[in-house]
Amino acid sequence: MTYIAKPRLHHPTLPENRVGFTRRDYEGKISTLCAGCGHDSISAAIIEACWEMDIEPHRVAKLSGIGCSSKTPDYFLGNSHGFNTVHGRMPSVLTGANLANRTLLYLGVSGDGDSASIGLGQFAHVMRRGVNMVYILENNGVYGLTKGQFSATADQGSKSKRGAVNTDAPIDTVSLALIMGATFVARGFSGDKRQLVPLLRAAIAHKGAAFVDVISPCVAFNNHPGSTRSYDYVREHNEAVNRIDFIETRPEVTADYEEGHVVEIPHHDGTLLRLRKLHGEYDPTDRIGAMNYVQHHQARGEIVTGLLYADPHAEDLHEHLYTVDAPFNGLTEEDLCPGAAALEAINASLR
Amino acid sequence: MDPTNIRDPDYFHKVVDCQWACPAHTPVPEYIRLISAGRYSDAYMVNWASNVFPGILGRTCDRPCEPACRRGRVEEENVEKPEPVAICRLKRVAADLKDDIRDRLPRPPTQRNGKRVACIGAGPSALTVARDLAPLGYSLTVLDADPKAGGFMRTQVPRFRLPESVIDEETGYILDLGVEFIGGRRIDSLEDLLAEGYDAVFVGSGAPRGRDLQLPGRTEAAKHIHIGIDWLASVSFGHIEKVGRRVIVLGGGNTAMDCCRSARRLGGEEVKVIVRSGFDEMKASPWEKEDAMHEGIPILNFMVPKSFEHENGRLTGMTFEKVQAVRDADGRRTLVPTGEPDVLVPCDEVLVAVGQENAFPWIERDLGLEFDRHGLPVLDAKTMQSTLPRVFFGGDAAFGPKNIITAVAQGHEAAVSIDKFLQGEDLSERPAPHLNLVSQKMGIHEWSYDNDVSQSSRQAVPWAAADKALKSIKVEVELGFDAAAAFREAQRCLNCDVQTVFAKSLCIECDACVDICPMDSITFTMNGDEADLRVRLKAPAENTAQALYVSEPLRTNRVMVKDEDVCLHCGLCAERCPTGAWDMQKFLIEMTHAGPGCRTPRREAA
Ligand SMILES: Cc1cc2nc3c(=O)[nH]c(=O)nc-3n(C[C@H](O)[C@H](O)[C@H](O)COP(=O)(O)OP(=O)(O)OC[C@H]3O[C@@H](n4cnc5c(N)ncnc54)[C@H](O)[C@@H]3O)c2cc1C
Ligand SMILES: Cc1ncc(C[n+]2csc(CCOP(=O)(O)OP(=O)(O)O)c2C)c(N)n1
Ligand code: SF4
Ligand code: SF4
Ligand code: SF4
Ligand SMILES: [Mg+2]
Numbered sequence: 027m028t029y030i031a032k033p034r035l036h037h038p039t040l041p042e043n044r045v046g047f048t049r050r051d052y053e054g055k056i057s058t059l060c061a062g063c064g065h066d067s068i069s070a071a072i073i074e075a076c077w078e079m080d081i082e083p084h085r086v087a088k089l090s091g092i093g094c095s096s097k098t099p100d101y102f103l104g105n106s107h108g109f110n111t112v113h114g115r116m117p118s119v120l121t122g123a124n125l126a127n128r129t130l131l132y133l134g135v136s137g138d139g140d141s142a143s144i145g146l147g148q149f150a151h152v153m154r155r156g157v158n159m160v161y162i163l164e165n166n167g168v169y170g171l172t173k174g175q176f177s178a179t180a181d182q183g184s185k186s187k188r189g190a191v192n193t194d195a196p197i198d199t200v201s202l203a204l205i206m207g208a209t210f211v212a213r214g215f216s217g218d219k220r221q222l223v224p225l226l227r228a229a230i231a232h233k234g235a236a237f238v239d240v241i242s243p244c245v246a247f248n249n250h251p252g253s254t255r256s257y258d259y260v261r262e263h264n265e266a267v268n269r270i271d272f273i274e275t276r277p278e279v280t281a282d283y284e285e286g287h288v289v290e291i292p293h294h295d296g297t298l299l300r301l302r303k304l305h306g307e308y309d310p311t312d313r314i315g316a317m318n319y320v321q322h323h324q325a326r327g328e329i330v331t332g333l334l335y336a337d338p339h340a341e342d343l344h345e346h347l348y349t350v351d352a353p354f355n356g357l358t359e360e361d362l363c364p365g366a367a368a369l370e371a372i373n374a375s376l377r
Numbered sequence: 378m379d380p381t382n383i384r385d386p387d388y389f390h391k392v393v394d395c396q397w398a399c400p401a402h403t404p405v406p407e408y409i410r411l412i413s414a415g416r417y418s419d420a421y422m423v424n425w426a427s428n429v430f431p432g433i434l435g436r437t438c439d440r441p442c443e444p445a446c447r448r449g450r451v452e453e454e455n456v457e458k459p460e461p462v463a464i465c466r467l468k469r470v471a472a473d474l475k476d477d478i479r480d481r482l483p484r485p486p487t488q489r490n491g492k493r494v495a496c497i498g499a500g501p502s503a504l505t506v507a508r509d510l511a512p513l514g515y516s517l518t519v520l521d522a523d524p525k526a527g528g529f530m531r532t533q534v535p536r537f538r539l540p541e542s543v544i545d546e547e548t549g550y551i552l553d554l555g556v557e558f559i560g561g562r563r564i565d566s567l568e569d570l571l572a573e574g575y576d577a578v579f580v581g582s583g584a585p586r587g588r589d590l591q592l593p594g595r596t597e598a599a600k601h602i603h604i605g606i607d608w609l610a611s612v613s614f615g616h617i618e619k620v621g622r623r624v625i626v627l628g629g630g631n632t633a634m635d636c637c638r639s640a641r642r643l644g645g646e647e648v649k650v651i652v653r654s655g656f657d658e659m660k661a662s663p664w665e666k667e668d669a670m671h672e673g674i675p676i677l678n679f680m681v682p683k684s685f686e687h688e689n690g691r692l693t694g695m696t697f698e699k700v701q702a703v704r705d706a707d708g709r710r711t712l713v714p715t716g717e718p719d720v721l722v723p724c725d726e727v728l729v730a731v732g733q734e735n736a737f738p739w740i741e742r743d744l745g746l747e748f749d750r751h752g753l754p755v756l757d758a759k760t761m762q763s764t765l766p767r768v769f770f771g772g773d774a775a776f777g778p779k780n781i782i783t784a785v786a787q788g789h790e791a792a793v794s795i796d797k798f799l800q801g802e803d804l805s806e807r808p809a810p811h812l813n814l815v816s817q818k819m820g821i822h823e824w825s826y827d828n829d830v831s832q833s834s835r836q837a838v839p840w841a842a843a844d845k846a847l848k849s850i851k852v853e854v855e856l857g858f859d860a861a862a863a864f865r866e867a868q869r870c871l872n873c874d875v876q877t878v879f880a881k882s883l884c885i886e887c888d889a890c891v892d893i894c895p896m897d898s899i900t901f902t903m904n905g906d907e908a909d910l911r912v913r914l915k916a917p918a919e920n921t922a923q924a925l926y927v928s929e930p931l932r933t934n935r936v937m938v939k940d941e942d943v944c945l946h947c948g949l950c951a952e953r954c955p956t957g958a959w960d961m962q963k964f965l966i967e968m969t970h971a972g973p974g975c976r977t978p979r980r981e982a983a
Contacts (some may be wrong), residue, residue, distance in 0.1 A: 029822045029952075033453070036895060039916055063955075064887065152761050
């Protein structure tokens with residue numbers, strides 16, 4: 027952590043976005059995480075993505091559980107809504123908030139301990155329900171906040187800082203999200219913002235449960251030789267399947283790329299995702315294929331990153347439940363108590 | 378780009394914008410920190426070593442450091458009126474608030490080395506030569522036509538800007554080093570002086586001749602027309618104590634500003650400055666113009682003087698032609714008449730401040746000392762040596778009128794040359810300045826400098842009440858900062874000498890420094906040539922006067938590129954770096970002055 031506040035001064039050319047904010051306006055309090063923590067880079071990527079997408083900070087709700095990762099919402103989007111829930115319970119609180127007001131952008135921030143250990147059940151259900159959110163899992167393979175115990179995502183055989191070997195099988199959160207029905211699944215690396223920022227933008231643009239697993243080295247407890255989440259290890263084993271070139275709401279835009287190198291994923295809500303393929307055969311609209319591919323490469327010790335799956339026909343919880351469009355806080359007494367005549371009509375229809 | 382060589386003494390020196398811009402390379406941030414710490418005497422001594430006249434310069438310096446100061450750039454688009462640190466006025470604080478520092482000054486040498494050096498003129502350049510050489514054992518004789526030492530600082534700069542006591546004090550420090558001062562002796566022949574057997578002669582005689590304006594009526598009205606610098610000297614000596622009610626000052630330089638403000642104090646009620654060209658083209662520093670206008674002196678522009686009007690030997694006014702600036706076919710700016718009728722400006726007195734010239738009637742042309750076609754001595758610009766090897770020049774006498782700090786800087790160089798010359802060394806072999814980089818790390822997030830960036834704006838210098846100030850030429854107008862304002866102003870300094878030093882081998886490319894940097898100064902990217910890199914950085918590096926700091930390739934094959942332009946030296950990059958790849962290190966550069974440091978290292982005999 028740092029003792030002085032980040033100076034308010036900024037670069038003289040710092041641009042404003044279309045809603046009149048500079049990137050600095052999307053910052054939060056100064057981070058108290060360890061210097062070099064991958065989580066801080068993810069915060070910076072979220073800031074960048076929100077600025078680029080002209081998101082109004084007051085239209086965002088950040089929810090998190092417990093952990094170093096879950097502390098980060100304090101360090102970005104200082105003018106947005108926030109809720110720091112209990113350990114592993116971010117998904118249920120977020121689901122409730124989303125049901126009450128579907129007009130906000132929901133960012134769920136969690137860690138591997140928060141999501142894959144104590145919160146595994148919540149994680150699975152929020153995916154299968156299709157809550158419209160961006161689920162950001164800051165995955166460092168350890169419980170950083172409680173001083174570096176292996177988490178459930180730690181690879182079997184990887185070594186702790188003290189030299190202990192992890193004997194348990196790991197939970198792969200990407201595979202789990204695919205199985206549970208997430209309609210957008212991606213994996214990034216905190217040390218590669220060029221890849222991560224577009225992934226976050228695409229996830230934010232996605233309407234449905236979007237899951238972004240971000241490998242995020244814990245410099246204090248999991249950045250040593252023998253770790254499979256260190257900066258060096260991840261850089262050596264990173265296999266990016268594609269790069270997102272842009273996310274557009276106007277599908278007619280075209281860019282000139284070599285035939286066969288580009289995949290376009292037009293979404294039914296009008297969004298267009300354009301990807302540059304890095305692995306020729308990879309098809310990010312094929313859920314089963316994605317699961318196979320990820321598992322296959324994982325077995326070889328590779329960490330597959332990029333946009334792994336996007337369902338162009340995604341639907342969300344509200345569509346399944348036929349809920350009202352208006353946020354609850356906008357519903358009047360008249361809306362909520364339509365009166366005796368309406369009740370009579372309902373009763374009559376059931377007779 | 379090639380990796381940056383931070384061992385090049387110029388590299389980090391350029392990052393300290395103020396110090397780099399100062400002709401004498403005063404370690405500005407170092408003394409500003411001392412002021413923050415209330416160590417005024419120490420701050421004074423840091424100045425004294427570099428610029429010799431902190432009290433004088435703290436009131437009068439042309440301050441090339443301030444337009445260069447990073448604070449001005451950093452505040453752009455951040456505050457309404459971006460302003461540099463008040464470097465010059467902080468120098469005055471050191472001088473005003475210090476204790477008696479006499480026991481810190483060098484002592485006159487107990488033993489002389491037998492070499493005699495004469496300085497012609499006792500202006501800032503010659504006094505600098507004397508200060509640098511006297512403690513080394515040389516016998517210094519300073520000769521001036523005026524009775525007291527100080528040169529133009531004493532005879533030209535008016536007392537309301539620079540009290541006599543400050544001049545006495547600071548020239549005194551030098552003369553007390555065992556320097557022989559002979560006032561009231563004008564040198565009429567260099568040949569005769571050389572015949573007195575001096576081993577070296579330094580010419581610091583300034584540019585003492587004011588330009589005249591030969592227009593109709595000049596001779597008839599001569600009694601009421603004065604050359605600006607001669608008039609100021611007479612005012613300074615007390616020979617002139619009054620001026621007419623209506624005064625015209627011709628010229629747009631600093632001399633004109635001193636003339637008009639002096640006239641205002643000597644009974645001039647309607648004082649006007651009239652310039653040929655535009656207001657913006659005037660040579661005077663912006664603050665000098667502001668100060669004059671503040672005292673109720675209008676500046677009329679685009680008026681070319683045509684004639685002095687007179688009646689029975691009495692000046693009645695001046696006629697001017699109105700002009701405008703137009704660009705000719707070659708894009709050159711010329712002044713052409715507007716065709717409007719000429720303007721008559723009535724007046725009782727005219728001060729002509731239209732420029733200054735060098736004059737060396739006392740240097741014989743057959744001594745082997747060559748002059749160029751402008752009448753200036755032919756010199757080696759680095760060593761200040763003339764074509765007569767034992768004669769050196771400096772100050773306004775060398776390359777025409779400049780300012781005090783330039784005179785001081787040239788005095789230092791000339792002193793190095795004279796020292797080497799008299800030690801039988803090659804003058805062109807000048808050892809590079811001594812360089813030192815020291816880590817400022819004290820603890821995990823503690824630095825031995827105050828890295829928190831102040832948000833306050835430039836403190837205004839308090840002024841004496843206008844009615845009081847205009848009553849007497851001896852009342853100092855500016856009052857100087859008090860300790861509290863000085864502290865606030867000193868806190869605005871960004872400590873540009875505390876450098877961000879990058880150790881490539883320690884970097885794990887975690888991006889922490891990139892994310893935290895408030896100024897978006899740091900980028901990790903693939904290498905390229907400079908023009909290409911400058912547009913590819915996190916924030917465009919448009920100021921090409923500021924360097925890019927480029928590392929060797931990192932593990933990912935990228936390089937770290939830091940744009941030095943608007944770095945705040947806040948140290949957050951170093952605080953956030955988990956491996957200590959960034960460190961904040963204080964850059965100390967010791968300029969080469971006369972003495973052992975300037976001598977060519979001799980190889981030991983085997
Ligand atoms: C009106 C005015 C205001 C100025 N204000 C400022 C200011 O605010 N800030 C600033 O930085 N600069 C200012 N300057 C410029 C500054 O004064 C000079 O650049 C500086 O003093 C030059 O120093 P120097 O060492 O060349 O000697 P000078 O200061 O020019 O002194 C030369 C000395 O040599 C003596 N001398 C000349 N010929 C002989 C001879 N033959 N024999 C014996 N003695 C001789 C003269 O009497 C004089 O004392 C001002 C100049 C003028 C005219
Ligand atoms: C109910 C409950 N059980 C246990 C804890 C202790 N605890 C705090 S953080 C944490 C693990 C956090 O790990 P992770 O989510 O991976 O976050 P990281 O710190 O690694 O970013 C645990 C077990 C708790 N706070 N609450
Ligand atoms: S303990 Fe690990 S996860 Fe927590 S802040 Fe430090 S580096 Fe980040
Ligand atoms: S901020 Fe301070 S060190 Fe930097 S240029 Fe200005 S005065 Fe000099
Ligand atoms: S000191 Fe470091 S963090 Fe601060 S402005 Fe300079 S490069 Fe950025
Ligand atoms: Mg964790």
